[in-house]
Amino acid sequence: MSGMIEKLLIVGIVLGGALFIASGLIWLERRLLGLWQDRYGPNRVGPFGTFQVVADMIKVFTKEDWVPPFADKAVFVIAPAVIVATILMPFAVIPFAPALQVIDLNVGLLFFLAMSALGVYSVTLAGWSSASKYSLLGGLRAAAQMLSYEVFMGLSLVGVVLLSGSFSLGRIVEAQQGLWFCIPQFFGLVVFVIAGVAETHRLPFDLPEAESELVAGFHSEYSGMKFGMFFVGEYLGVTLISAMITTLFFGGWMGPFLPPAVWFLIKTFFFICFFILLRASLPRPRYDQLMALGWKVMLPLSLMNIVITGGILLARG
Amino acid sequence: MISIIRTIWKVFLHQFRKRVTIQYPEERASLAPRWRGRIILSRDPDGGERCVACYLCAAACPVDCISLQATEDENGRRYPEFFRINFSRCIFCGFCEEACPTYAIQLTPDFEMAEYNRRNLVYEKEDLLISGPGKYPEYNFYRIAGLAISGKDKGEAENESAPVDVKGLMP
Ligand code: SF4
Ligand code: SF4
Numbered sequence: 001m002s003g004m005i006e007k008l009l010i011v012g013i014v015l016g017g018a019l020f021i022a023s024g025l026i027w028l029e030r031r032l033l034g035l036w037q038d039r040y041g042p043n044r045v046g047p048f049g050t051f052q053v054v055a056d057m058i059k060v061f062t063k064e065d066w067v068p069p070f071a072d073k074a075v076f077v078i079a080p081a082v083i084v085a086t087i088l089m090p091f092a093v094i095p096f097a098p099a100l101q102v103i104d105l106n107v108g109l110l111f112f113l114a115m116s117a118l119g120v121y122s123v124t125l126a127g128w129s130s131a132s133k134y135s136l137l138g139g140l141r142a143a144a145q146m147l148s149y150e151v152f153m154g155l156s157l158v159g160v161v162l163l164s165g166s167f168s169l170g171r172i173v174e175a176q177q178g179l180w181f182c183i184p185q186f187f188g189l190v191v192f193v194i195a196g197v198a199e200t201h202r203l204p205f206d207l208p209e210a211e212s213e214l215v216a217g218f219h220s221e222y223s224g225m226k227f228g229m230f231f232v233g234e235y236l237g238v239t240l241i242s243a244m245i246t247t248l249f250f251g252g253w254m255g256p257f258l259p260p261a262v263w264f265l266i267k268t269f270f271f272i273c274f275f276i277l278l279r280a281s282l283p284r285p286r287y288d289q290l291m292a293l294g295w296k297v298m299l300p301l302s303l304m305n306i307v308i309t310g311g312i313l314l315a316r317g
Numbered sequence: 318m319i320s321i322i323r324t325i326w327k328v329f330l331h332q333f334r335k336r337v338t339i340q341y342p343e344e345r346a347s348l349a350p351r352w353r354g355r356i357i358l359s360r361d362p363d364g365g366e367r368c369v370a371c372y373l374c375a376a377a378c379p380v381d382c383i384s385l386q387a388t389e390d391e392n393g394r395r396y397p398e399f400f401r402i403n404f405s406r407c408i409f410c411g412f413c414e415e416a417c418p419t420y421a422i423q424l425t426p427d428f429e430m431a432e433y434n435r436r437n438l439v440y441e442k443e444d445l446l447i448s449g450p451g452k453y454p455e456y457n458f459y460r461i462a463g464l465a466i467s468g469k470d471k472g473e474a475e476n477e478s479a480p481v482d483v484k485g486l487m488p
Contacts, residue, residue: 034336035331035332036328036329036331036332037331038331038334038335038336038337038338039336039337039338040336040338040340277325277328277329278325280328281324281325281327281328281329282321282324282325
């Protein structure tokens with residue numbers, strides 16, 4: 001019984017923490033973008049503008065929640081919920097600290113990949129059910145982009161699995177005791193980060209949205225909290241990918257002096273900031289460039305990574 | 318590839334730069350003296366209205382936001398009976414100032430004209446007319462122009478010689 005309560009507590013902490021960080025990112029991203037573009041960003045509401053998040057929430061909740069008459073109603077309503085659900089699920093398998101993990105599945109890594117693959121449905125269905133050409137184009141792009149980057153994302157992690165000999169995220173972290181995987185798996189890391197950006201369709205790979213050409217891509221027709229859900233989903237995605245980079249390549253909760261959970265948060269925060277820096281600095285590639293990069297560079301790179309890692313492991317016996 | 322990393326690094330370095338934002342209500346941008354903002358009607362150094370109601374500004378205005386009505390006082394000085402600028406249409410191009418032969422209409426470095434009610438953006442003559450000469454402190458149109466008004470006949474203006482007697486034979 002007490003084990004049950006403990007589990008529920010952990011679920012609460014993880015869920016609350018993830019949502020809190022995701023909403024905090026709304027503020028953080030705007031401030032950091034401001035910093036890197038020589039301006040301030042929101043700094044009026046509350047200390048350092050942190051209450052801007054609250055103001056934004058009040059605003060988004062009180063906006064008219066409108067479903068276009070030509071839309072496919074049921075799918076249109078479900079799509080935003082799907083993205084949040086599929087992105088929240090993998091948080092269950094991430095080891096934030098040795099004891100702070102909802103469940104240590106022995107196929108944790110596969111669970112993460114499966115769930116982030118399901119996220120494609122949300123974006124594609126949102127684009128399709130909106131019955132507007134811009135949304136459809138955005139949805140199509142999302143399908144193609146996320147499916148192809150899914151491939152390299154999976155392949156880039158094979159090296160990690162080979163080195164640690166396990167799909168369980170807890171075991172993968174423990175396997176990095178001596179050396180973080182970011183060094184032996186450097187190419188895996190590069191491919192994973194790029195695939196992660198594409199997977200969360202963040203700038204520079206936000207072609208499904210592409211506000212300069214497709215209005216707002218797959219969520220052009222969304223308003224109110226449904227639109228808000230896509231945003232929360234995007235920020236949750238950033239948090240998730242950063243947490244995964246930390247877990248898989250940077251030793252998870254490991255680090256000297258500070259408690260494990262703090263180390264995990266520091267590392268994750270660093271990668272979140274890196275994601276925002278990418279957004280601040282890089283322009284969006286053309287659609288065919290994105291695809292060419294994926295299939296002509298990322299795929300061979302990740303395959304090579306597998307071959308070399310496997311070869312070295314075999315040679316070492 | 319290298320260029321992408323260099324871009325990221327250069328953007329990263331921007332966090333050590335000074336921010337260019339001017340935090341408006343507390344800090345203010347310094348406006349140039351010739352900044353084109355709120356329009357005023359000025360007076361000449363003697364305190365008389367400079368505007369001679371010639372309609373040139375209204376004709377020059379590309380958005381037709383100036384309307385006025387000319388009239389004449391007992392001294393023979395023309396002045397506008399009413400002078401109205403609709404600032405909800407004005408584009409602050411400054412053409413009226415360029416067109417004005419008497420330096421009466423002038424644009425000033427002030428932009429804080431926001432109103433809650435659109436109607437309040439229509440400025441009447443009493444809103445526009447100021448008590449001073451504005452940007453041209455010495456200029457007095459009637460002291461320079463050759464026009465006769467009461468107290469100054471033809472030939473009495475500055476730098477003006479007496480009118481030639483067209484019927485006389487003397488040079
Ligand atoms: S500034 Fe331009 S638009 Fe405004 S009143 Fe003068 S001429 Fe018209
Ligand atoms: S403001 Fe100047 S241009 Fe306009 S009517 Fe008066 S004198 Fe003429």
